[in-house]
Amino acid sequence: MESNPTIDHPETHEHTLTFIRKKNSFSCDACGLVSEFEINMYGCLPCNFFIHRDCIYLPKIIKLTRHSHRLLHTYHVPDCNTKCRICNGSFVWGCGGYICTDKTCDYKLHSYCATRKATWDGRDLEQELEEISNSDQDVTSLKEVDGKTFRHFSHHHDLMKLCVNGEKEGDERVCEACILPIGSGSFLGCKECDFALHATCANLPRELEHTFHRHPLTLEVDIIEEGFFSCSQCERESCGFMYRCCQEECEFKMDAKCASLADPLYNGAHQHPLTLLDSGACC
Ligand SMILES: [Zn+2]
Ligand SMILES: [Zn+2]
Ligand SMILES: [Zn+2]
Numbered sequence: 001m002e003s004n005p006t007i008d009h010p011e012t013h014e015h016t017l018t019f020i021r022k023k024n025s026f027s028c029d030a031c032g033l034v035s036e037f038e039i040n041m042y043g044c045l046p047c048n049f050f051i052h053r054d055c056i057y058l059p060k061i062i063k064l065t066r067h068s069h070r071l072l073h074t075y076h077v078p079d080c081n082t083k084c085r086i087c088n089g090s091f092v093w094g095c096g097g098y099i100c101t102d103k104t105c106d107y108k109l110h111s112y113c114a115t116r117k118a119t120w121d122g123r124d125l126e127q128e129l130e131e132i133s134n135s136d137q138d139v140t141s142l143k144e145v146d147g148k149t150f151r152h153f154s155h156h157h158d159l160m161k162l163c164v165n166g167e168k169e170g171d172e173r174v175c176e177a178c179i180l181p182i183g184s185g186s187f188l189g190c191k192e193c194d195f196a197l198h199a200t201c202a203n204l205p206r207e208l209e210h211t212f213h214r215h216p217l218t219l220e221v222d223i224i225e226e227g228f229f230s231c232s233q234c235e236r237e238s239c240g241f242m243y244r245c246c247q248e249e250c251e252f253k254m255d256a257k258c259a260s261l262a263d264p265l266y267n268g269a270h271q272h273p274l275t276l277l278d279s280g281a282c283c
């Protein structure tokens, strides 16, 4: 890419930025990375400010599906000992990143982790008012009828909360949402037919923002048209519940099993909640 000798972008820096015609070994003030094999940096010498060409245009405010609050780009990540919640890596002292707009929340991300194509929907929300969360919009799938009976929007009979304990022969039924055996533990079962759902699967909401995809998702319980679908996250075939991306021209689909992996993840194998990373989970 041809580089302009200077760039004026007052939203990023109040003075004109000048192209550095040398390989550099100093870190970018916006993202903290050193890219010593590339010539792609601009600087303002009086201010000792250096920034990658691409980082000049980093969005100021973003909203990711993996976190409930909006995130703000800052040139000084406070308390940089805490880790990036996507890659679990550290921050470079005195350099930038994304921090949560909620002052009580310590969620932080590297600039390059927050703005990856798979993570960010590409929208800068600086000029957009925060949507007042539609609390009257009900996205719950399961409603309590009375103390003992429940209704799931996908089924026309009442369900009961049942429990299979380990010693007894496990329930033979299969969960309609994830197509896995009910096994042991608590589940919701129909008294009139074979319909059953794991408790976690029954509570999957009708609308979802999930770590695994950059756009909001909608729950579809009736996928007869497709018959089977392939989960975009785990690539397994399923004929159970499906979360479909609401965006046009986005083909993302996710099965109930992947959807029930939430951040933080509570897993019986470890005593602490785990942070869900793209490559697994860590404490
Ligand atoms: Zn940078
Ligand atoms: Zn300057
Ligand atoms: Zn990171």
Ligand SMILES: [Zn+2]
Pocket (backbone or CB within 6 Å): 067, 068, 069, 100, 101, 102, 105, 106, 107
């Ligand atoms: Zn937050």
Ligand SMILES: [Zn+2]
Pocket (backbone or CB within 6 Å): 175, 176, 177, 178, 179, 180, 197, 198, 201, 256
């Ligand atoms: Zn299930």
Ligand SMILES: [Zn+2]
Pocket (backbone or CB within 6 Å): 155, 156, 157, 158, 190, 191, 192, 193, 194, 195
């Ligand atoms: Zn039934």
Ligand SMILES: [Zn+2]
Pocket (backbone or CB within 6 Å): 231, 232, 233, 234, 235, 236, 254, 255, 257, 258
């Ligand atoms: Zn999956």
Ligand SMILES: [Zn+2]
Pocket (backbone or CB within 6 Å): 213, 214, 215, 245, 246, 247, 250, 251, 252
């Ligand atoms: Zn999508």
